[in-house]
Amino acid sequence: MAWFRSLIHLSNLKSAAKSRNSIISPSFTALSHFNTGAGAAATGSPSPVPRSSEWSGLGPTKPEEKPRVVVLGSGWAGCRLMKGLDTSVYDVVCVSPRNHMVFTPLLASTCVGTLEFRSVAEPIGRIQPAISSAPGSYFFLANCTALDPVKHVVHCETVTDGESNIDQWKFEVSYDKLVIALGAEASTFGIHGVGENAIFLREVHHAVEIRRKLLLNLMLSDSPGISEYEKRRLLHCVVVGGGPTGVEFSGELSDFIMRDVRQTYGHVKDYIHVTLIEANEILSSFDVRLRRYATSQLTKSGVRLVRGVVRDVESQKIILNDGTEVPYGLLVWSTGVGPSSFVRSLEVPKSPGGRIGIDEWLRVPSVQDVFAIGDCSGFLESTGKPVLPALAQVAERQGKYLASLLNSIGKAGGGHANCTKDIEFGGPFVYKHLGSMATVGSYKALVDLRQGKEGKGLSLAGFISWFIWRSAYLTRVISWRNRFYVAINWLTTFVFGRDISRI
Numbered sequence: 001m002a003w004f005r006s007l008i009h010l011s012n013l014k015s016a017a018k019s020r021n022s023i024i025s026p027s028f029t030a031l032s033h034f035n036t037g038a039g040a041a042a043t044g045s046p047s048p049v050p051r052s053s054e055w056s057g058l059g060p061t062k063p064e065e066k067p068r069v070v071v072l073g074s075g076w077a078g079c080r081l082m083k084g085l086d087t088s089v090y091d092v093v094c095v096s097p098r099n100h101m102v103f104t105p106l107l108a109s110t111c112v113g114t115l116e117f118r119s120v121a122e123p124i125g126r127i128q129p130a131i132s133s134a135p136g137s138y139f140f141l142a143n144c145t146a147l148d149p150v151k152h153v154v155h156c157e158t159v160t161d162g163e164s165n166i167d168q169w170k171f172e173v174s175y176d177k178l179v180i181a182l183g184a185e186a187s188t189f190g191i192h193g194v195g196e197n198a199i200f201l202r203e204v205h206h207a208v209e210i211r212r213k214l215l216l217n218l219m220l221s222d223s224p225g226i227s228e229y230e231k232r233r234l235l236h237c238v239v240v241g242g243g244p245t246g247v248e249f250s251g252e253l254s255d256f257i258m259r260d261v262r263q264t265y266g267h268v269k270d271y272i273h274v275t276l277i278e279a280n281e282i283l284s285s286f287d288v289r290l291r292r293y294a295t296s297q298l299t300k301s302g303v304r305l306v307r308g309v310v311r312d313v314e315s316q317k318i319i320l321n322d323g324t325e326v327p328y329g330l331l332v333w334s335t336g337v338g339p340s341s342f343v344r345s346l347e348v349p350k351s352p353g354g355r356i357g358i359d360e361w362l363r364v365p366s367v368q369d370v371f372a373i374g375d376c377s378g379f380l381e382s383t384g385k386p387v388l389p390a391l392a393q394v395a396e397r398q399g400k401y402l403a404s405l406l407n408s409i410g411k412a413g414g415g416h417a418n419c420t421k422d423i424e425f426g427g428p429f430v431y432k433h434l435g436s437m438a439t440v441g442s443y444k445a446l447v448d449l450r451q452g453k454e455g456k457g458l459s460l461a462g463f464i465s466w467f468i469w470r471s472a473y474l475t476r477v478i479s480w481r482n483r484f485y486v487a488i489n490w491l492t493t494f495v496f497g498r499d500i501s502r503i
Ligand SMILES: Cc1cc2nc3c(=O)[nH]c(=O)nc-3n(C[C@H](O)[C@H](O)[C@H](O)COP(=O)(O)OP(=O)(O)OC[C@H]3O[C@@H](n4cnc5c(N)ncnc54)[C@H](O)[C@@H]3O)c2cc1C
Pocket: 072, 073, 074, 075, 076, 077, 078, 095, 096, 097, 098, 104, 105, 106, 107, 108, 142, 143, 144, 145, 181, 182, 183, 184, 201, 202, 203, 245, 340, 342, 373, 374, 375, 376, 390, 391, 392, 393, 394, 395, 437
């Protein structure tokens, strides 16, 4: 991908000298961008954003100032957009509960220590350096909680990670252009107990949790006094969902078991097992030949494939629709994604499936100056286009397209709020699928280059595909720094095995 290659030129992360807390500091009220409720009242200047005394934030931009693009979310779509925005035209403000982008295709590898966590996390300041240095550009560690499209304001609440000595606070950010790139949430289909007992695999902290739990179970099962049943339960790793993420994670686990557990946990090596539960066929979006290959490869590596539908999840066992009880020590849930509660709460027209409805230019047509990209958005039925799959390649291409669209709007003088009426938008967004890849463990992978489920194209499986998979992702990792980390992690794992310390 051209943009991945161009990202290697990113300059070093500059010091994030701007204090994020400054927005509530009265000493900053003199800055044109920052208004506190108190400050606005004191200066007598009208504050277009209504605030209670404890509310503050970034007020609207003035006509002589750069227009402001507010980006909600720091995933594939939001980061690609920020990378492409021309910061001589716009100020960029990103609101997200995490200050980095996750390189999700390699996340499963971090759960068992094939890769380290930091190798797949790219700080936003390295993706768009203006965010840490330009006077009107900021990153705010916060969740967006509400949207007021009439006033062009987003309401936010800081993220404090449950720290008891920090109170959360709310603030508002005015936008000229708003890009919603909030991603999606793991689907649980309303099955009881999933949220409480299963671990999802979407964020780096999920991978940390999985690795710690896996190592804890391994160590406890080797301790004196444990019953045979409990030992088997603790060492039973169950993965629900046979899509690419579930399959890749199962493959990584089986590699970990076959190489590292056998060497390091010799006493319990015969007790540890992986079960992959899928309601239909695994990897249903892949070519049928590749699906068969994946099934036989996983089975050879010791992964038990079970066709079933989960009815209930309890703390130590799951219950399938046919009444079968499956005790587990580690449960990873990976059954696809759906719209987040925030997206569901937005009062805008939705696409089939409940995502934010967009037109061919990625605009949310019912509201001015609002765009939506990535997993949270889908074409409206009226466009006649299908909702695109929840994939990084869709999200990053939409981010790239929208950056270029916004740059041309800004250069044509339409950057400020409510100014795009007479601007020519150019060609619509067109998506061409480049193919899919997935690893299945044991140095084997699948590469499906068909342009769609029914389309024609090359499909490969085996070691060569694994080599293509690794090379492709190594070149797509965002920065040189992380590319270096990934290469070194792979080499270290190959030579010395995975790191099994539970930190
Ligand atoms: C383990 C895994 C492996 C994957 N592998 C592949 C692959 O190999 N190939 C592929 O094409 N796709 C893959 N995907 C899918 C791909 O990662 C997603 O399609 C992609 O991340 C979507 O990008 P996005 O920007 O829309 O959402 P995300 O990347 O999910 O980003 C959403 C952002 O919004 C933020 N956010 C959420 N709520 C709020 C809020 N209220 N306020 C502010 N910010 C908020 C989040 O913190 C996050 O920063 C994988 C996904 C996973 C989980």
